[in-house]
Structure formats: C-alpha cells, structure tokens
Amino acid sequence: DAGITQSPRHKVTETGTPVTLRCHQTENHRYMYWYRQDPGHGLRLIHYSYGVKDTDKGEVSDGYSVSRSKTEDFLLTLESATSSQTSVYFCAISDNQVPGDEQFFGPGTRLTVL
C-alpha cells in the first residue's frame, strides 16, 4: 500500500469553527489532491497541488483553502466550517499528472459539522 496517512480520521466540530485536515505521504510523489465524497455525488475534487507551494482549485473549492510547505504534507483548511461541509474527505497522490497515471488514496477523514 502507498504510504498515505490522514489525520484526524474522525472529527466533530461546530459551525463557524476553523478545521484543518492533514495528509501525509512517504512516497515522494509530486501531486497531491483533496476530494470530498458525498452520497449521490461520488468524489469531487476540492484542491490539488503540483509541488511545494504550488496549488490550484478543483471543482468545489469554495470555503476551502490548502497549503503545501513540504513535499510530504498537504493541509486542507475550512476557515469557518458549515454544515454543508459535513463529508468524508480523501487525500490522494500521484507521481505525475499524465492522464493515464493512477492515483493512490488515503483512508479518509470523516468530518461532521454540527
């Protein structure tokens, strides 16, 4: 299995509070991604990174920010959590962003915003 960990694995928070999710990889892959998974929507890309300090928006980036100060860590921040951000969040990595490249997924973080 690819070395990807996510922390925390579960979190319950209240509306309006800031939340940071962490993704850590030991594979030295260049690309890192944050997705959210919701019933009936599949996986939707929030943000991705193509190198240290290089990030870009995905399909559902509103309300989220990211940072990547080291190759191995990719942080997802909800500045002021809302109930609509209750979801399961997955981090993924890939060595390249060529179209045929496989993405490797972390175990997920289940976030509940009350």
Place this chain on the structure above:
Amino acid sequence: AQSVTQLDSQVPVFEEAPVELRCNYSSSVSVYLFWYVQYPNQGLQLLLKYLSGSTLVKGINGFEAEFNKSQTSFHLRKPSVHISDTAEYFCAVSDDKIIFGKGTRLHILP
C-alpha cells in the same frame, strides 16, 4: 468536456453469480478509463485501467472491463462474485483531469 455516467447506483447479485457494472463516458478527445473499488471504511484503490491497445482489460480480483469506443462504454464484469466483493465501484475518465462517476454499490446476496 468529459463526463462519466454510472447507470446503476446499486446492484444486488447472488454469490457466485456473474455481475456487470455499467459505465458510459463522454469526451471530445482520446481518454483513459479506470475502475476503482472502495471497500467499507477505506479509501479507493485501482481495479484496472485502459490506456490503449487491447479493448479487454484484466484487473485484480478476477475483474475485467471492455472498452467500447463506438458505444462510449467501459463496463466492468466478473464471472462469479464472492461476498468479499461487497464494495462501491467507481468508474473514472481522464484526458486532462480525472473525473469520477457517482459510484455503484455492489450488494452480494447469500
């Protein structure tokens, strides 16, 4: 713009019976196609992928998929399912960026 449609949100099937999970895609250019599997409480992992060449692709755990360009389909099949195949299956298409379908839950009935 590319898109992917998984025609069934849930598929029940008896153990040891065959199964087909359907996937259709649209894209204006050549695409690469994937099937990922998600076991309960886990992340996704790659089952198989089509890049080019033979239209019949074999993956892990006895699964295979056939790329049909004229029907823009990439259906996933297994001749005999096992209880351990209980999972959600995601079809994905990629030309520039990868787009995932909404998933199909496979329920194995005893």
